[in-house]
Structures are given as structure tokens and as C-alpha cells.
Amino acid sequence: MPDSPPVPEALRQGSAQPWRERMPLPPMESMTPQQRAAAQALIDGPRKGVFGPFLPLMRSPVLLERVGKVGEYLRFESALEAxxxxxxTCAAARHVGNQFEWHVHAPLAVKAGVDAGAIDVLRQGARPTSGLKEDEALALDFAMELLRTNGSSExxxxxxxxxxxEQGVVELTTLVGYFVMVNWLMNVAHTPAQASAGDALTPFPL
Structure with a gap:
């Protein structure tokens, strides 16, 4: 496969230098039958492709399948509103500085009805003080406290x-944990953001 075009510095994630994508998609001819089956399941499922955290997860097809099922429920079937x-999801990506998930989910958040100005404030590293609906503000406060303190005050x-x-709290907590996990994986693997991504995250955690 030809080398991918260089990724702009602002859209790279992970701090090791020199920077390189550590775990790109394996060439088709080198995939095991289990890897091919895992890739095909992603293509046939709601994600319609192999990208993001599933690039490094191709190294562990069984784990990929199980992580993927958890993510499918949390993203597409959860009791929580989109x-x-x-x-x-944006808050989790912002907290760990993951460019890929930010650039996937920030537009999805706006499309689902979250105020675009609030999303941009979050991108810059601050907690939005206006523009959020009551349930959005509640969920964001819960998520940010969980990310900051590893728990939730009374x-x-x-x-x-x-x-x-209670179901919503369980799913909200698990959603945060799931996206921190896959964000960490991409940060370690240096999975780049999409080349067409917009404004990058600032490098400072919340």
C-alpha cells in the first residue's frame, strides 16, 4: 500500500517523537482469517467500515468483536438520547485529547441538536456555560466530574x-469509560484524525 499523506501536526495525537502511526490497518494479504472476518463484520454492521480504534484492535480480533458489541449498544441502542x-462522547475525547473521536462526534453532537457554540467552547477546554439543555448540562457535569475525580459525589x-x-446512570458511566478506553488505545497507536478534520483540539486537558 502507498504511504498515507502526512497528517498535519495539529491533528496528530500521542506525544512520542518522531511521530508515526504505529498500528495502521494491516494489508489484506497479511490478515488472518479471524482478522478478515472481524473486518467484514464491521463493514456489514452499523459502522460500515474499519477505522478509528478498530485499526489497532485488528491485532486482537476477539477483543475487537467484543469491544465493538459494547460500543454498538452504547452508540446506537442506549436508553440515553443521542x-x-x-x-x-465529546467530553471524553476532549479530556484525553483524542483528535479522531472529537472530529467524528463533534459534528454528530451538533446534528443531534447540541448547540454548536457549546461544542466549540468544549473544544477549547472550557465547560460551556450557555447553550446546553437541562439534560445535556446534567450529563456533562456528571461526565466531567467522573473524568476529574474517578467517581461521583452524592x-x-x-x-x-x-x-x-439508574439505568441511565449506568449507561452514562459506561459510555464515558468506553470512550476513554478507545481514546487511550488510539492515543497509544497514534491513530490519526481524518485528513478532512476541522479545528483541532487545544493540547490542554479539562
Missing amino acids: RVRELV PTYERAVRGFG
């Missing part, structure tokens, strides 16, 4: 249960 899911937890129910 607006809430996409906003929280007041934040009680508000989240009132707003989303």
Missing part, C-alpha cells in the same frame, strides 16, 4: 439518577 450520548449522583434513572 444529544446526550454525543455530548458526553449531589451529582442524586441529580443524575433523578434525570436519567
Whole structure:
């Protein structure tokens, strides 16, 4: 396969120098039958392709399948509304500085109904103070506290249960954890953002 065009410095993720994509998609001719089956399942499923965290996960096809199933539920079947899911996914990507997931999910958040100005404030590293609906603000506060403290205070937890129910809190927490996990994997693998990505994240965590 020909080398991919160089990725702009602002869209790279992971700090090791010199920078290189460590785990690109393996060439088709070198894939094992298990890898080919895993790739085909992704192509045939709701994602319609092999990209993002599934590039490094191709090294472990069984893990890819199981991680993929968890992600399918959280992204496409969760009890949480799409607006809430996409906003929280952006918060997780922002927290760990993952360019790929940010550039996938920020437009999806806006498309789902999250205020574009609030998303841009989050991109710059701040907590939006206007533009968010009540459930969005509640979910963002829960997610940011979880990312910051590795838990949830009693007041934040009680508000989240009132707003989303216990199932919603479980799925909200798992959504944060899932995206931190795949973001870490891409940061380690130096999976680049798409070449067409827009404004990059600033390098400072929330």
C-alpha cells in the first residue's frame, strides 16, 4: 500500500517523537482469517467500515468483536438520547485529547441538536456555560466530574439518577469509560484524525 499523506501536526495525537502511526490497518494479504472476518463484520454492521480504534484492535480480533458489541449498544441502542450520548462522547475525547473521536462526534453532537457554540467552547477546554439543555448540562457535569475525580459525589449522583434513572446512570458511566478506553488505545497507536478534520483540539486537558 502507498504511504498515507502526512497528517498535519495539529491533528496528530500521542506525544512520542518522531511521530508515526504505529498500528495502521494491516494489508489484506497479511490478515488472518479471524482478522478478515472481524473486518467484514464491521463493514456489514452499523459502522460500515474499519477505522478509528478498530485499526489497532485488528491485532486482537476477539477483543475487537467484543469491544465493538459494547460500543454498538452504547452508540446506537442506549436508553440515553443521542444529544446526550454525543455530548458526553465529546467530553471524553476532549479530556484525553483524542483528535479522531472529537472530529467524528463533534459534528454528530451538533446534528443531534447540541448547540454548536457549546461544542466549540468544549473544544477549547472550557465547560460551556450557555447553550446546553437541562439534560445535556446534567450529563456533562456528571461526565466531567467522573473524568476529574474517578467517581461521583452524592449531589451529582442524586441529580443524575433523578434525570436519567439508574439505568441511565449506568449507561452514562459506561459510555464515558468506553470512550476513554478507545481514546487511550488510539492515543497509544497514534491513530490519526481524518485528513478532512476541522479545528483541532487545544493540547490542554479539562
